[in-house]
Every structure is written in C-alpha cells, then in structure tokens.
Amino acid sequence: MAGVCTLTALTFLALPATGFGDGSPWWLPVGVAAALVAAAVLVVDRVATRTVSAARDLAQGALALGAGDLNVRVEPSGPRELVEAGYAFNRMAEHLVATRADERELVADLSHRLRTPLTALRLDAEALDPDDTSIGTFSEAELDRRRGIRRIRQAIATLEGEVDQLIKTTRKAATQETAPGSCDASEVVRTRMRFWSALAGDQNRPYRVTGAQLRIPVPVPRAELAAALDAVIGNVFRYTSQGTAFEVAVSRRDGYVAIRIDDAGPGVADPDRALRRGASDRGSTGLGLDIAKRVAVQANGSVSIDRARLGGASVVMLLADPEATPRQVSRFGLVGRMAREARDQAGSRRRWNWYRPADR
Template identity: 60%
Template sequence: MVALAFLIPLALVVQQLARERALADAERQTTVVVAVLMTTTDPVAVDRALSTIAGGPTASRIAVHGLDGGSVGQRHARAEDIANAANQSSATTTEVPGGLSYLLPVDIGQGRNAVIEVFIPNSELTRRVHVAWYALTAVALGLVVASVWVGDRLAAKVVGSARGFAAAASALGDGQLDVRVEPSGPRELAEAALAFNAMAERVKGLLANERELVADLSHRLRTPLTALRLDAETLDDDHAAQRIRHAISNLELEVDEIIRTARKPSLAATEPGEQTGCDASEVVRERMRFWAAVAGDQGRRCEAIGVDTPAPVPVPRAELAAALDALLGNVFRYTPQGVPLEVAVSRRDGYVAIRVEDGGPGIADPDRALRRGETNHGSTGLGLDIVKRVAYNANGAVNIARGRLGGASIVVLLADAERPAQSSSRFGFVGRLSRDPAERRRRRAQRGADRSEVERSANLS
C-alpha cells in the first residue's frame, strides 16, 4: 500500500513531464519561425523558409496567421482563439481536435501582430508515458509480491514460535515436566520462552521436593501404625481387636498407596488402562460394615439404603472409599453420640448419587465448607475437598443441604459408568432426590417405625 501511494503520484508526474516536453519542443519551433518573420513577412517567402528550415512532418504542424498576403500552413485552432492570441503579450495554448495548439503572438510592424501556431498531436503529449506507466506498474507489483513474501516469512516465524510455545505450555499442563521451549522468533517471544523454561525447571523442582516430603511423612506414619498393631494384639475382646486390626491394615494400605503415588516421576495423566471404576453400592456396603460397629458403640442408628442394586461409577475404589470415609468420619467427629446416620445410593438419569445424612446440627455455611482448608471446627478442612475432587473427576458435583433427619445432607453425584447422562442437568437431579415421592414415603415409614420402637421400649421399662 505504501508503494502504491508513491507510485500513483509518480505516474502522474511522468504524464505532466511528457506534456511539458511537447510544449518545450513547440516553443523551440516558434523560435525558428520568429527569426524568419524578422526577415520577411511575405507568405510565399515564409512558406519556403519553413519548408527549408523545419522540413518533414514538423513543417506541416506549423502555421503563421495574420501576414499581409494571408496565412501560411494549416490552421487547427479556431479563428476566435487565434484573434484572441494576437491581442495577448505571451504565448497561449488551446484545445483542438486531436491535440493542442501552441499560439505565440509576434509583432510584425505597423502595430500589427502575427500569430504562430504549432499543432501538438496527442501522440506527442503522451509519448513514452505508457511505457513509463507499465514500468511503474511492474515495479509496484514486484514490491507488493516482495512485501507479501517477506511478511509471510516473518509471520510464519512468529506463528511457528507461538505455536511451539503453546504446545509446550499444553504439555506442561498435562504433566510433562521435562518439556522445554527452544527460544526463537521475535525478541519478546524468545524472552518468554526463556522465562517459560525457568518456570518449568522451578515447577519440576518444587514438585519433586513435595513428592519427597509427602513420601517421607507417609513413611514416618508406619512407626505409630506398627505400635497400634502391637497394642491391638493385646486386646481381650476378639471382635474389637479384629476390627481395629482391620482398620490398621486399611490405613497401612492407604499409606503405601500415598508413598507409591508420591514417588511417581511426573504428574502425567493416568494411562487409559490404569483408570478403573468400581461399584458404588459395594463400596458403601463395605465401608458401612466398619462404621456400623463404631456407630453401635456410640448408640447411633446407622442405615444403608439402596446398596443392593449395582451402581457402577468411573472412580477408583480407593478414592471413593476415602471420600466416603471422610464424610462418615465428619459425622462421628462433629455430631453428638446417639445421632442417627443414613447413607443412600440412587441411580438415575445417567448419574449415581451417594447421600449421607445425619441428625446433627447441620452445616451453617455450605459454600465455605466446600472451600479447601476452611473449617469452623479446628480441623484441616480437607475432608470435603477430597469428596469434591472425587466428584468433579467423575464429572459430578457435591451438594450440601438440610436433611430430613434434621442435620446435614451431603449428596455426592457421580457419572454413571454404564448409562451416560443425556443432558447436563446433574444439579436438577440432586434437587429431585429430596422431592421423590417414594423416598418421602419410605422416610415417613421409617420414622414411624422408630417412634413405635421407642414407645415399645418405654412400655417395657
């Protein structure tokens, strides 16, 4: 565009120069005629002199008007223009068919002026102009092609560097901690690549230190676990000892899993073959067997509902068990003894819902409870965060509300591994769990049975 902005005015200048050149030639020709008129004004003599001096086609373009014996040569301009030029003191030009007439008044004595007319055809006015225009057009096209090629090469270099930068950032986000960027392109991109490499090295070092710290801390837990196992061997109650030993074994397995996970060299995504699912109903049954014994010691009514029907979810068994233990552990930790507890599993609309309810004081601020590290009870605040991460990794959600037992009702929604959801209305499903008529009837019947049991106990006493 810049080249065209310069070449268009240049083309107009070339055209103007060709016109001025033709007028200069005409002026030189009139000089010869003026010299003849200073010698004689006889038309015959002037015509003979012009034929001798000018000669060729140029002589046919020259005419002299206003001589004593008439005019010499062919007239191209109109008579009025010639008469007006005779009264002028300088040369004038006028448009005529096929070109331009250059008119110069000359004093021939006795107060009279003759007019020398030089006809300039259009071919003389535009001679070699088109050649110059073609050359300028070729230059313009060459400049445009060259600028496009240079711009394309520069853009390709910048885009290539940016794409490499983006690919490296995406790879680092996927856990490939060894990925680095080769600095290239403009200075800004090269500096960004160097900063990215430094950041990647820093992240790799921080994660390595964190993995080692977690592994070391987890390994240190084995000593108190060993002491607990030895203490459990000395218990007289075989049932209680067996339960405690089972809990210690599960805890040791979790510690070993933490150590193995922490020792992994990268945060790369789990391979497709490694990601396995489980049956949510089976996991709930297994964990409720452990927690039911603890509930019996505290005088709690503990019930599992809907665990007889398979409920496959795309969550590893250990992760779902850890999330369930976190929820149930909070119930035993933060509600008074004797408060009822209920766990229900539902499968509907492409989702599996695990609902944990209690009759405690409830959760005053559900949003704050779901934020990592925040708690009102002086704990680490990580229990519900573990549950939330398990749900989100399974394309689910977590909802906290007031349950019908009077306390908190926490619903963990997980994607169904066998029946994908047809829509994204997972939060609507959470709300429908509390509005289900069959569920309400079952709860009312259960509450009636509980009251009857209480009354029967009172009468017996």
C-alpha cells in the first residue's frame, strides 16, 4: 500500500559459548545452596541449644528450690520470655528466703516471750511442798498431792527444754539460711529487760540497766543477741534466790562492745567448767552460756565469767565494735585509764539507782 512504512526491530542476546552440558562448573551453585542450608541449620541449632539450656536451668532451679535449697539462683538467658522467667524465679526465691527468715524470727521472738512466764512458773513450782514419796508414810490424799506436784514440776521442766531446743534450732537454721546481720545492742537490752522486769518485780529483785540509752551497733542478728541475753538473765533467775539483785550494763571501749550481767548471788564455783560446751552446775543444762559464747565468737569476741561487784557472778560478752576506729595510744594512757575507771567505779557505787517493785 502506498504511504505505509513498516519498521522491524531486532534484539541480539550474546550467550557464552560454554554451558552446563559442555563441562561448566555445575557444582558451584550446588555448593552455595548447601552452604546456605548448613548455615541455617547451624543458626537454628545454636538458638535451640540456648533455649533448651535456659529451660533446663530453670527447671533444675525449680526442682532444687522445691527440695529445700533456698540458695539456688538461675542465670537468665535464652529468649526474652525465658529471661523474664529467670528474673521472676530469682525474685520468688529471694522473697521465699525473706519470708522464711521472718517466720523464724517470729518463732524465736515467741520463744523468748515464753521464757519469762515459764521461769516464773518453775520458781513457783519449786516453792511448793516436797514431792518425795519414797521416805515416810503418807495418806492416800497426801500421796496424790505429792504426785501432782511432781507431775507439775516435770511438765514445766519438759516445756522449758522444748522452748530451749526450739530457740536453738531456730538460731541454727537462721544462721545457715541468712547472711550475717547487725542490730542495736542498747535497743535489744531495753526490749528484753521490759519482759524480765515483770518477773523481777514479782520476786522483789532490785535491778539496774546502765549504758543502754545510746545506739550501740554490734555485728550480730537481733534474734541471736536477744537469745543470748535471755539465756544469761534466765540463769540469774534460775540459780539465785528471790530478792537477789542484778544489773545489766552496756558499754563500748577499745574496739569492743561489752554486755555485762552481774548478780548478787553465790557466784560460779568453776567458771572454766561453766564455759565449756555442755557443762553444767547446779543442774544447769549449760545452754545459756553456750548460746552467749557462740554469739560472741560469731562477732569476733568472747565470753568471760568473773566475780561481780555485787558479790555474785559477772558474765561479760565482748562483741567487736563495727564502728571502732584505730587510735594512737599514749604511753600514759593505761595509767590514766585505770585511774579514770577507779573514779567511775567509786562514783557508780554512790549513784546507783536500783529499780524495785515499788518503782514500777
């Protein structure tokens, strides 16, 4: 047709002369694919290993905690969900430890509160008539009465032993499960003396508390110091007669805090034997001084028994002072200190304010 122009476009694609069928390296793409698959498998394996390891650690920690190991903790790892579960497990374990510690402290405090009425009950039972039925001739009514008195005394002794064992067990468990703590020695002395003052008033015992006005920290948990103080004061009530005066004093000097319990009783015939573990005098179980000794040793201190100014026994617990600072000692310091102590002792004899039943 006239006037019509037709254009034709041709495209040329250059191909290499070689191909898969003529000896080309066909293994190259196969190797790349295999390498990619191996890398993917390795990454998945590492991720799965971390996940399984984190889940296994969490399961083992839960089993150990359920078996009673309160010190077990897990290292949070793995995916975000398992990391959060690990932190939650550790918080739960810490909360469980704190709860157990609070419960044991409550049990120890209740045991301490039982000491005072039990001591009063035992002293009242000892004031009853003799319970011996092997010597003499008695009527049936008198035999029943004496046997009843014996049963009362035996029941009180058994209950005291149970309370002592409860305190001892609680202290041991608390020491193993919790970290070492500290407390205010003055506050513990004031608190415990509020309980013992009631029994002192019932028995007409004059008593005095000195040095417990200011804060005096000691590196001992409060429950343990209270147990030691109750044990030593309990010995005063147990082995001295009614009306015997006693004193509880707190002081700090030369890097130590001293808690001294003096009484006006007969004293201790063999102090070394009384300080030995399990030793006993006059029927004592030895638990009181044993508790005081272990508490003092825990605080890098010691316990000593001497003759008190009141005439009886003087039990001194020395505890390391955590706030003590080294000081340079003068060569005249010992003489001056001895003279100052002599003046203080002379003045204290003139200024002693004894609490008596009428003072309550």
